[in-house]
Amino acid sequence: MTESIYSQKKVLITGGLGFIGSNLAIRLVDLGAKVTLVDSLIPQYGGNLWNIEPIKDRVKVNISDVRDEHSMKYLVDGQDFLFNLAGQTSHIDSMEDPGTDLEINAVAQLKILEACRHYNPQIKLVFASTRQIYGKPISIPVDESHPLRPVDVNGINKMAGEQYHLVYNQVYGIRSSILRLTNTYGPRMRVKDARQTFLGIWIRRIIEGNPITIYGDGSQLRDFNYVDDVVDALMLAAATDKTNGQIYNLGAADTLSLTDTAKLLVDLNQSGQYEYIPFPENRKAIDIGDYSGNYSKIKQELGWQPRISLEEGLKRTLSFYQTNYPHYW
Amino acid sequence: MTESIYSQKKVLITGGLGFIGSNLAIRLVDLGAKVTLVDSLIPQYGGNLWNIEPIKDRVKVNISDVRDEHSMKYLVDGQDFLFNLAGQTSHIDSMEDPGTDLEINAVAQLKILEACRHYNPQIKLVFASTRQIYGKPISIPVDESHPLRPVDVNGINKMAGEQYHLVYNQVYGIRSSILRLTNTYGPRMRVKDARQTFLGIWIRRIIEGNPITIYGDGSQLRDFNYVDDVVDALMLAAATDKTNGQIYNLGAADTLSLTDTAKLLVDLNQSGQYEYIPFPENRKAIDIGDYSGNYSKIKQELGWQPRISLEEGLKRTLSFYQTNYPHYW
Numbered sequence: 001m002t003e004s005i006y007s008q009k010k011v012l013i014t015g016g017l018g019f020i021g022s023n024l025a026i027r028l029v030d031l032g033a034k035v036t037l038v039d040s041l042i043p044q045y046g047g048n049l050w051n052i053e054p055i056k057d058r059v060k061v062n063i064s065d066v067r068d069e070h071s072m073k074y075l076v077d078g079q080d081f082l083f084n085l086a087g088q089t090s091h092i093d094s095m096e097d098p099g100t101d102l103e104i105n106a107v108a109q110l111k112i113l114e115a116c117r118h119y120n121p122q123i124k125l126v127f128a129s130t131r132q133i134y135g136k137p138i139s140i141p142v143d144e145s146h147p148l149r150p151v152d153v154n155g156i157n158k159m160a161g162e163q164y165h166l167v168y169n170q171v172y173g174i175r176s177s178i179l180r181l182t183n184t185y186g187p188r189m190r191v192k193d194a195r196q197t198f199l200g201i202w203i204r205r206i207i208e209g210n211p212i213t214i215y216g217d218g219s220q221l222r223d224f225n226y227v228d229d230v231v232d233a234l235m236l237a238a239a240t241d242k243t244n245g246q247i248y249n250l251g252a253a254d255t256l257s258l259t260d261t262a263k264l265l266v267d268l269n270q271s272g273q274y275e276y277i278p279f280p281e282n283r284k285a286i287d288i289g290d291y292s293g294n295y296s297k298i299k300q301e302l303g304w305q306p307r308i309s310l311e312e313g314l315k316r317t318l319s320f321y322q323t324n325y326p327h328y329w
Numbered sequence: 330m331t332e333s334i335y336s337q338k339k340v341l342i343t344g345g346l347g348f349i350g351s352n353l354a355i356r357l358v359d360l361g362a363k364v365t366l367v368d369s370l371i372p373q374y375g376g377n378l379w380n381i382e383p384i385k386d387r388v389k390v391n392i393s394d395v396r397d398e399h400s401m402k403y404l405v406d407g408q409d410f411l412f413n414l415a416g417q418t419s420h421i422d423s424m425e426d427p428g429t430d431l432e433i434n435a436v437a438q439l440k441i442l443e444a445c446r447h448y449n450p451q452i453k454l455v456f457a458s459t460r461q462i463y464g465k466p467i468s469i470p471v472d473e474s475h476p477l478r479p480v481d482v483n484g485i486n487k488m489a490g491e492q493y494h495l496v497y498n499q500v501y502g503i504r505s506s507i508l509r510l511t512n513t514y515g516p517r518m519r520v521k522d523a524r525q526t527f528l529g530i531w532i533r534r535i536i537e538g539n540p541i542t543i544y545g546d547g548s549q550l551r552d553f554n555y556v557d558d559v560v561d562a563l564m565l566a567a568a569t570d571k572t573n574g575q576i577y578n579l580g581a582a583d584t585l586s587l588t589d590t591a592k593l594l595v596d597l598n599q600s601g602q603y604e605y606i607p608f609p610e611n612r613k614a615i616d617i618g619d620y621s622g623n624y625s626k627i628k629q630e631l632g633w634q635p636r637i638s639l640e641e642g643l644k645r646t647l648s649f650y651q652t653n654y655p656h657y658w
């Protein structure tokens with residue numbers, strides 16, 4: 001397996017105290033990588049020091065913002081790999097404060113790439129993009145050639161952030177690979193509210209004994225990846241040069257309606273309720289309808305496929321938050 | 330014709346002292362519109378006070394930068410139409426100073442739309458986008474459904490700027506229409522250098538008696554629109570609500586190689602030479618190969634088609650610069 005290549009390698013993870021970043025860091029540290037985490041710890045985002053409790057003495061933590069170009073110049077220097085995961089993830093926030101979303105998801109990405117070009121052109125990057133940039137799918141499952149027509153400011157800025165990586169790969173040879181993530185869930189996600197994923201707030205509410213709230217009629221289809229599977233994909237994408245300049249969808253074997261997802265969660269929790277409420281206006285306006293991703297390309301080229309079923313993943317997630325909830329809300 | 334609707338209407342044009350903006354302003358002023366031009370007059374860009382010589386006493390000129398959000402808030406207030414033409418146009422400059430390109434072509438666009446949302450939600454916008462966002466065409470002629478995969482930073486930022494308009498139209502009802510322009514040429518273009526269009530520097534060199542320089546073998550295909558035809562398209566797009574949220578390619582009936590374009594220009598000028606030089610590295614890296622646009626959609630929906638042949642347009646252009654060159658280089 002490609003995991004051995006990370007031993008003794010210098011790895012920088014932006015958004016490293018966040019959901020996916022911290023899970024990736026834990027894996028990499030256990031493989032002997034020298035990991036530096038950069039995170040802004042802005043309260044509305046995903047960073048949480050508790051996320052790295054298992055490795056806190058074996059990792060460097062640098063609290064700074066990806067918008068701080070001086071900090072980033074210093075941090076990228078000398079790294080072998082950069083997992084570029086920092087981002088503003090809330091669609092609603094991107095409409096209410098579009099300028100901040102633009103700064104983080106586009107301006108900062110360009111500055112990071114400039115820093116790599118000038119100070120570390122040998123680095124290998126993997127950028128966490130999102131299915132949001134496809135907008136409302138023409139048909140599902142969506143493959144990488146689906147038109148890009150984002151429905152909100154967040155989607156536009158993530159699209160720009162992604163495309164900078166491709167241009168810097170093509171023009172300057174800054175080796176970059178793109179993963180377009182779908183709904184990722186698991187331990188260490190933000191569950192305080194719905195800013196990172198609706199599954200976050202669902203987990204919190206069900207553990208607190210409150211009903212899960214479903215917008216609309218619950219028929220919308222979604223696919224879900226357990227975070228360990230996403231960590232696999234990130235590590236596979238970074239490990240080979242054949243991913244340079246390539247875009248890969250992630251996805252799952254099963255596609256579920258929101259109602260079926262809620263039912264499964266209640267079932268696994270052995271208690272709980274869900275209720276339907278009308279779509280809030282501001283969410284309806286940017287809703288993408290049904291989505292599922294076609295992940296044939298990454299399966300064929302890198303041998304990736306999700307290993308953890310939704311049932312198993314949700315069980316582990318519930319178990320994590322039943323124990324750790326005091327650190328998350 | 331729709332021209333009558335502009336009488337007494339309040340019209341703001343960003344980039345209004347530039348090439349297309351000034352030609353549009355001259356037309357609108359003659360139709361009785363109350364026109365305000367906003368332009369930064371940054372020396373590297375297209376603004377030139379001589380461009381509005383024919384209407385200088387019948388137009389308001391406001392020198393400010395679209396990045397100046399306070400200025401823009403004041404200027405959009407009360408306008409009926411906004412022709413949003415300001416942009417950084419140089420592909421090479423966008424690679425050398427990507428941050429400035431991003432500020433003008435994306436950040437400022439978002440601020441303009443926010444200003445419209447908060448201070449003038451009734452305004453109608455037309456945004457000048459570019460064929461550059463398609464990148465290297467899969468096949469030509471390119472229609473509006475061609476994938477967006479820009480090859481340089483300018484293309485990415487213009488894509489973001491365009492997409493903000495679509496999202497603000499969809500989510501907030503800020504009526505916006507997009508034109509994706511191809512090579513526009515004609516009187517009042519920047520001819521000092523190749524920052525706006527290669528035809529600019531060709532015109533200057535041929536008038537100065539210097540050889541035209543063609544990169545590569547000259548076989549690359551391009552389509553050209555005379556500026557008056559582009560002004561027609563802008564005015565048609567602004568005049569009806571059926572263009573809201575719609576994207577339209579411009580294009581031309583004929584597609585020419587660079588060599589044939591140079592030959593035609595020499596022919597019309599009755600003297601001149603052209604020569605081939607190898608593609609400079611920095612241009613080769615972001616070259617898009619052959620391009621021509623399919624403009625069936627705007628032809629069908631708005632009845633637009635180019636009226637001025639390349640031969641006639643180049644004649645008028647040569648004549649304009651033979652007289653006015655002291656104001657352009």
